[in-house]
Amino acid sequence: MCRKTQKQSWTTSSGVDLNRHKDVVLFSLFSCLLADFGLQKPLDEHQVSVKRRYENTTEGTDETGRETTLNRIYTELYITEGLREEVNTHHEVKQLERVSKILHDVPIRCQDIFKALTDQHGSIRVVLTIGVAGIGKTFSVQKFTLDWAEGLENQDISAVVPLSFREMNLIIDEQHSLLTLIQRFHPTFQKIPAEQLSVCKLLFIFDGLDESRLSLDFNSSQVVSDVTQKSSINVLLTNLIQGRLLPSALVWITSRPAAANQIPPSCVSRVTEVRGFTDSQKEEYFRRRFSDEYLSSRIISHIKASKSLFIMCGVPVFCWITAVVLEHMLTAEQRGELPKTLTDMYSHFLMVQTKRKKNKYQQKHEENPQELAFEHLEKGNIMFYQEDLEQCGLDVTEASLYSGVCTKIFRRECQIFQKPVYSFVHLSVQEFLAAVYMIHCYNNKKTEVVENFLEDQIINLPSKTGHLDLFVRFLHGLSVESNQRLLGNLLGWIENSPETIQKAINNLKKMNSEKMCLDRTINIFHCLTEMRDLTVHQEIQEFLKSENRSKKELSVIHCTALAYMLQMSKDVLEELDLN
The missing domain is CATH 3.40.50.300 (P-loop containing nucleotide triphosphate hydrolases)
Structure with a gap:
């Protein structure tokens, strides 16, 4: 029996204050009400069904069928x-x-x-x-x-x-x-x-x-x-x-x-x-994933050394991509230079996930998933159904069985009606494959695709949303010789001379960034980083160390780089003299 006290709180006859246990009391009363209506049994069955559905999960692609406890x-x-x-x-x-x-x-x-x-x-x-x-x-x-x-x-x-x-x-x-x-x-x-x-x-x-x-x-x-x-x-x-x-x-x-x-x-x-993982949660992710403490420490140290990689690891899916690549590279017999840029990481991810003997089907249809990524990136689509794949020449039954890209980077999900739904494991993977397709078209003289894209997108480049910014970064990163060699036939590889690369770098630095918003200008700085050109970064470092800073004039790209470096620095700048 309950009674109401003068302090407007409910207590039991034994003196227990029910306000402190309000949720428990309401739940108990509610359970009684449900029992009266005969609802508790089907609701209990639903609870068991939901538990069975969600207690196991997968990371990245689920084509292997391997699940782990959530x-x-x-x-x-x-x-x-x-x-x-x-x-x-x-x-x-x-x-x-x-x-x-x-x-x-x-x-x-x-x-x-x-x-x-x-x-x-x-x-x-x-x-x-x-x-x-x-x-x-x-x-x-x-x-x-x-x-x-x-x-x-x-x-x-x-x-x-x-x-x-x-x-x-x-x-x-x-x-x-x-x-x-x-x-x-x-x-x-x-x-x-x-x-x-x-x-x-x-x-x-x-x-x-x-x-x-x-x-x-x-x-x-x-x-x-x-x-x-x-x-x-x-x-x-x-x-x-x-x-x-x-x-x-x-x-x-x-x-x-x-x-x-x-x-x-x-x-x-x-x-x-x-907002994803904080810095400490990023480290926790890798330590939970790998029982080998030495391996997890090596991976954490490497991503901390690259600001762009460490930032992207705020996304759990990118942590998975990073773990897949670095685990393979640190434990494989043939060890190369570890990825330092986003393009490096995604190029290795594509190779690690599709590393197996290619058959005739794969050679014939190798570019189709990239074409799908490119066409739907333009349209803004990130989910695909059977008709979408067929329009890009992908036979769904064969693609799901044989194509390395479709089974390793392309996620196939059979939902409750046994109708497959497809997506790339992350939007950035779609943007990367779209860039691979664009380079492939350029190297194989498919000028119509390139020209149509430029005509359609040129008016969107100053957009506030930064649509295609990461795609553009990947385009520049794929011009680097190491990535061209790594991806080989996927790009229809044509060796770029050092003069060609330097010309592209110089063009980026000369772009009229005064008419661009800050984010567009910062993206030029990122494109230079993807091409492994650190001259702007080094020039800013020298400028900051110079005793005659007031007599030097900075270009817009230098000012942008300075702003970005100050923003992303781990150190707090106690004073900034804008003169």
Whole structure:
């Protein structure tokens, strides 16, 4: 028996303050309510089903079928509430460069994203989580769901209902009610009557808005408020997010930054950002991955020596790419120079992942995956279906069995309907293969492809989002002789003379960067780095050491390099004399 005290707190007859155990008490009361409605058994079955689905996972490609326990490899991610100002306006690599220096926000655990902070009031119903490709959004969703399924976190939630956009793309033309949509992906809900859904506290997780081929129209006048009313999936989702349909439900949406503006701010209670690994978490990742302490220490030391590599390791997927390459190079019999630039790393990754005897099929269709990467990079597509592959001349059945690129760098996922969905393991891999294809076309005199691309993209080069910046870096990096030799036939290799390379370097330095925004100019500096030209960096170092700095005049590219070096330096500059 409970009684209310004068201090407006609830205590038991034995004097236990229930305010301190509010979540436990509410969960107990809620469980009793569910039992009364006969819901507890099917919800328990759903919990077991979800646990079975999420307790194991894979890194990178899953073509080997080898899985590992999620809790064994999961490394905590840095997540914050709110967004930085530039998160929706800069290219994703630019955001990573800023993240590496701006880590002063108050972090939030992914398990707590529906819990109000101490200074917040009101409930949190819809959460939008944003992060660049490969930063760990899906892993966060999996960890949240697994912790709930194992009874460790968020036990006030009756059922977590994961519904990825890439899965829903497969039934885009079907008509569903909310109930039948849930049942399509989670059959255990077939035992729950429609009228009892509102009794449950459901959390819907819509993962990967950027992968969606649905058209979410929040201005549509069509209202759906009944869980049995059939409509298009577009309409169901918008009504659910707006709170017209099942208003008691919680909603969690994840997205890359460029696609997040599809959700109106008025519909969102909280925005969080996954920023990937902090510097210490990067080291933890490699130490958890390798039991050999000497190997992990060698890898950590190497990536720390390269600022661009260390920045990119904020992305868990890039940590995996780095681990694959450096483990192979440090343990193989033939050891070469370790990769120092992004282009070096991706060139070795492509070779390591496809290193096996080529058959006639591979020789005939070697450039097709690169063509797919190139054409869809132009279109902005990162998810592919059977028709997309066939349009680029890839036979899906043979490609999945024989093509080294398709099985090692191309991820094939058979979802709940046994319909394959394809993607590259990371957006940067797609950008790299697109650059490989462009160089291949240039070296093999396919001038039409190159000319059409330049005509289509020339007006986009000053864009605020930095579209194709990383692609351009790779183009310059692939001109380096070591990368040309490494990739060989993939590029249709033609040896570039030192004079040709130097001419390209000089052209970069002479570009009229005064008419470009800062990020475009910084990308010129990065292109020089990919070509292993460090003269601008060295000239700035000499300038900083000079006693007659005030008498020297710096070019725009020098000023840009100075700004970037100051921003990325580990040391704090106590005074900067702009004169």
